[in-house]
Amino acid sequence: MSKQKLVIIGNGMVGHRFIEDFIEKADLEQFEITAFCEEPRVAYDRVHLSSYFSHHTADELSLVKEGFYEKHNINVLIGERALTINRQEKVIHSQTGRAVYYDKLIMATGSYPWVPSIKGNESKDCFVYRTIEDLNAIEATARRSKNGVVVGGGLLGLEAAGALKALGVETHVIEFAPVLMAEQLDQQGGQMLRNKIESIGVKVHTGKNTQEIVVGGESARNTMKFADGTELEVDFIVFSTGIRPQDKLAKQCGLATGRRGGITIDNQCKTSDPDIYAIGECASWNDKFFGLVAPGYNMAKVAVDNILGRDNEFTGADMSAKLKLLGVDVGSIGDANGRTPNCKSYVYLDENSSVYKRIIVSEDGKRLLGAVLVGDTESYSDLLQYTLNDIELPKHPDSLILPAHAGGEKVGLGVDALPETAQVCSCFDVKKSDIADAVAAGHCTIGAIKAETGAGTGCGGCIPLITQVLNSELAKQGVEVKNHLCEHFEYSRQELFHLIRIEGIKTFKDLLVKYGQGYGCEICKPTVGSILASCWSEYILSPENNGLQDTNDIFLGNMQKDGTYSVIPRMPGGEVTPKGLMAVANVAQQYELYTKVTGAQRIGLFGAHKGDLPDIWKQLIDAGFETGHAYGKSLRMVKTCVGSTWCRFGVQDSVGFGVELENRYKGLRTPHKIKFGVSGCTRECAEAQGKDVGLIATDKGWNLYVCGNGGMKPKHGELLAVDLDNETLVRYLDRFMMFYVRTADKLTRTSVWLQNLEGGIEYLKEVIINNKLGINEQLEKEMADAIDSYQCEWTKTLSDDKQLARFAHFINSDEHDDNVVFTPERAQKRPAFLDEKTPTYNISLEEV
């Protein structure tokens, strides 16, 4: 049987969503899918279009993962426009002359910006706001302009005004109606929004009817003339006066269209031709078209289901919206203008903080019909649930919008009050029951729920609600968040730490007998090994501890993919003498080690055979180096800038202090690796705020930041204390480090640890600075003990012949591993790729 040909015209947000949904539900073997994409790039996030001005990468906005279409064999014709549809022969011709046949056709042609027919609107200083190309053109023009105007004070117009403001030009908004956002807000809400926008310097002109744009002006390139006789001189103009469904192709091929434009569809999203569907902004349903993405996504889903023979209907859409415009929170729900007969309103107005809230309720006061929120949208999701699910209002509905201090109780709609069918995520139509099911199936984090259900991956506005549902479901199941280490210990790392310390337990075996079961595994062994090292500072390679150590610790080097190791001596604060450099160079040359400056201000030597590690380290230690603990879950390094010693801006000795701190905390085993940064002035050249501990010099001392992170999940450190002298700072750090060692879960960086710490940074301040737990003396003592018992692990290892024997690759031969092969690259070497070496051994693995 030949494959069914499916063609999608349009690769915007909705067209792409259709494909995604189709891939998920259909047996792709049976379909041949082609998509026309008129723009020069595949689908991107138009909702967050303005963010393009801050990052300038189209990739950030892209909705399509690289290789996604290829992976699923979908033929996307980028930059190709469908010119005609021949419905008799079921073929589409593109502007390149290509003919594409279809069995089922989906039209997702979107909309186009409608520009009023004003004389002069074709000037090169006039723009619309819809595509990345539009934005590029606007930005280029803004650079040579003093001021710009947005015509249209609706949702998208204000979004565009925000972008103009961010581009640094004087910004005006012209609105034909007497209020801003007349679609979504009532008169008073619009006024409040206007006040707030004007207070940040945007000039708003309402009730203005633009008649003509003429080139030239005294202070700007163009002059706008209004019906009331007034004029405004501006350099450029962005039209945001609404959108119209893109139905040109439909008209060309004779499909029925709506009275106000748009391709007419039924509840199945079928057009007047049963083999053609229309979805998104181009579709007209009951003579209405929808300019939001959520209804479009919904139509995409309905169309997919119908093509696959499943029941699903489009039944209209809720046009409520919550957004931030020019820094102002705005929310609009349902009948925001109170047009329902006999409805009643409750209004809360606070001109001092610029907050306006209005709810519109039914005549009997039992149902919520609509709401307007300006300046504070905290209650938006609760209110929306009341309207969407027809939930009965509390006795005093005004308590829903009154702040607590105004005598209003915090009523808040508990998620338990929501019916199972309540829609939690409107972008992807995810119901409360879908999330509950996901939780029941073991997806117990926000990230996992997003991945499983898609909820929260559109506009993201529902994430607080998802979190509530998640927590409520977990509580219902009686699930306590389990942080048992593994099947061998029913304790968390923190609990084991206390047991080990309080009971003076010194070996894994003793701990296992007393508090665990079975033999142990690759999770509990290294964790306990690390705790024992933190508590007792014992040599990690002693006969009792040896078998506990993970990949890197067990041979005191980072294992690379070919089984060789890296060698990284400590260079405190990034300092190294020329003589030291020579010693490093000599050993690197002798053992032909690949040499690179690492990300931690020190030098790494790569490609060392295990058997050569003792000799390499002996030479380095003889030259005055010690281990850099690059292999350990422990303090890695302290990154410093040159500070007041050399730099003409520096205000403190950042290198000197950084070296002192690195030497103080080196060797201490921690739940995960730790990095410090010390900057000599506020320019922050050491990037200290991206480190677990960051110090930034001030005139009076140091500001202390903690729990920052670079790497996978970048996060700025949080300010723990300011203007500290060296001595106080060291005391705080002793406490901080030991508190982290004591309480963090296994393999948890400080940033995540703080995130999970109830009370967050404020709680941490209470503990570290105000001794809330009364343990500070103890923490300092424990740190002092750890510092006293520091030893360089490599020095210790070299003095023990039995240890050295472990480093030979073979226990019964002096040979090296002949599977370690290198290839020259850029004057050094790299591990050979598999196809560059001759396999030496047969292994029982099918070709992978």
Added chain:
Amino acid sequence: MSKWIKVCELDNIYPSTGVCALVDGKQVAIFRPSEENKVYAINNMDPFARSNVLSRGVICEHQQQLWVASPLKKQRFNLIDGSCLENSEVSVETYQARITDGQVEIHL
């Protein structure tokens, strides 16, 4: 041709660690899970990375059986039958191992 080959003294292997021996040109990873006189032998090559590293992994217990977690990406291989816990299509060779008079012996 089959014979037992002596590779080292049992005392040379710390309890709960492994070593690698060269036996008839093959790299054999030998594990001693505890103080007891019991050792296991499998091929030393991690079949995913194709590097000779398995003897350096942590010995672990899952499903009441002993495994070694590869030091590279932590896939686990059964010490008795060589099967991989993460991917049933992958396995490593296993060899007979015994202790005679305090000496570890391997039979390929």
